Amino acid sequence: MNIVDRRLNPKAKSLGNRQRFLRRAKNEVREAVRDALKKRKVSDVAGGERVSIRAKSLREPTFRHNPSTGSRDFVLPGNHDYSAGDAIPKPQGGGGGSGNKGSPDGAGEDDFVFSLSKDEFLDLFFEDLKLPNMIKAKLKDMKSPKPVRAGYSSDGPPSKLNRVRTMRNSLARRIALRRPSSLSIKLMEDELAAEEAKTPNNLAKIAELRQRLDRLVRLRKTVAYIDPLDMQYNRFDRVPKPTTQAVMFCLMDVSASMTEQLKDLAKQFFMLLHVFLTRHYREVNVVFVRHTTEAAEVDEETFFRGTETGGTVISTAFDKMLEIVKERYPVSDWNIYTAQASDGHNFDDDMDKAMALLQEGILPLTQYFAYIEVAPENQRGGMSDSLVWTGYEELVDGNENFAMRRVSSPSDIYPVFRELFSGSAEAA
Numbered sequence: 255m256n257i258v259d260r261r262l263n264p265k266a267k268s269l270g271n272r273q274r275f276l277r278r279a280k281n282e283v284r285e286a287v288r289d290a291l292k293k294r295k296v297s298d299v300a301g302g303e304r305v306s307i308r309a310k311s312l313r314e315p316t317f318r319h320n321p322s323t324g325s326r327d328f329v330l331p332g333n334h335d336y337s338a339g340d341a342i343p344k345p346q347g348g349g350g351g352s353g354n355k356g357s358p359d360g361a362g363e364d365d366f367v368f369s370l371s372k373d374e375f376l377d378l379f380f381e382d383l384k385l386p387n388m389i390k391a392k393l394k395d396m397k398s399p400k401p402v403r404a405g406y407s408s409d410g411p412p413s414k415l416n417r418v419r420t421m422r423n424s425l426a427r428r429i430a431l432r433r434p435s436s437l438s439i440k441l442m443e444d445e446l447a448a449e450e451a452k453t454p455n456n457l458a459k460i461a462e463l464r465q466r467l468d469r470l471v472r473l474r475k476t477v478a479y480i481d482p483l484d485m486q487y488n489r490f491d492r493v494p495k496p497t498t499q500a501v502m503f504c505l506m507d508v509s510a511s512m513t514e515q516l517k518d519l520a521k522q523f524f525m526l527l528h529v530f531l532t533r534h535y536r537e538v539n540v541v542f543v544r545h546t547t548e549a550a551e552v553d554e555e556t557f558f559r560g561t562e563t564g565g566t567v568i569s570t571a572f573d574k575m576l577e578i579v580k581e582r583y584p585v586s587d588w589n590i591y592t593a594q595a596s597d598g599h600n601f602d603d604d605m606d607k608a609m610a611l612l613q614e615g616i617l618p619l620t621q622y623f624a625y626i627e628v629a630p631e632n633q634r635g636g637m638s639d640s641l642v643w644t645g646y647e648e649l650v651d652g653n654e655n656f657a658m659r660r661v662s663s664p665s666d667i668y669p670v671f672r673e674l675f676s677g678s679a680e681a682a
């Protein structure tokens with residue numbers, strides 16, 4: 255039997271119940287997330303979401319008496335119409351309880367609506383996605399020390415002081431040594447003052463009370479409220495943990511042939527890719543490269559917002575990538591991934607050089623290369639293959655680490671992204 259706490263959730267005290275609920279209703283929640291994604295912008299993917307699932311999926315098993323067996327004899331208290339032994343007529347139209355019959359006015363039970371946090375939303379959206387071939391054989395044995403909780407110690411820096419455990423030790427010591435409280439001393443002082451105010455004075459009792467008061471005051475001063483023995487500090491040990499390093503190169507064509515609509519499609523794909531990488535992998539560097547007839551490494555803001563334009567020479571982007579790899583990312587120490595977005599245009603005299611750089615220079619050192627070709631939605635079915643698409647198709651069969659897809663509208667971005675990073679991408 256499962257018991258679920260349905261009470262309010264102050265300070266996330268029922269977080270465990272929330273996680274159990276998400277695991278139990280995972281299929282329904284996942285489908286609700288998929289539907290919600292169709293209605294939101296890619297740039298908003300990093301936020302939370304309000305989703306609704308069918309209420310019947312929340313039903314839990316309960317124990318009930320079988321009304322058709324056994325015998326029951328009871329009288330409802332507080333009524334003025336019936337006494338013990340009276341026969342109560344059966345209500346017309348049936349009694350209460352659940353049933354499948356709909357209400358005559360069309361009312362029914364609403365879907366269950368709740369809010370997913372940012373982390374829960376991204377966990378569900380990216381749960382089955384990964385960077386293919388993430389760990390190289392050489393990097394499997396690489397380890398770096400990471401701090402891990404290892405109990406408590408009696409000394410340490412103030413920032414590591416565990417206040418709760420320190421106060422618990424202090425309370426236990428004060429109770430064991432019978433340190434008097436300020437209230438007990440105040441009561442003793444009041445009793446002594448009352449005895450001294452009586453006439454005639456009972457000198458023996460006054461002396462006894464004064465002696466007991468002096469002992470309490472001396473004991474309170476002797477037994478400190480917090481002693482150095484009470485101090486407890488959180489302790490951390492640095493334990494070697496496996497680590498991997500990866501870099502993702504984002505290459506985007508920003509030439510004159512890339513209309514604003516096509517640039518927006520490419521930008522949206524890279525936005526989603528960037529969120530995916532930073533969400534799932536800590537040790538991942540992202541390098542942004544824009545290219546026309548020349549290529550340049552830029553920051554994220556310039557990559558998505560820059561207005562430069564010109565012709566198209568893809569080989570310049572490949573040259574810039576190889577230059578950056580040589581300077582900062584040794585192949586022996588880094589997993590290298592590449593995502594390229596283009597409208598498929600390139601100068602004819604540059605195609606041979608670009609293909610040679612891709613096949614002989616980039617693919618051998620790249621764990622995975624994903625090519626996204628953007629095209630207007632009205633040309634989705636009637637457009638012949640572009641120069642770049644035709645050239646890249648020759649690389650699909652002989653390179654397992656190469657994949658290519660087309661995107662014509664924002665609705666294509668999610669399914670294409672999932673195909674490319676589900677670990678089973680094949681050329682379309």
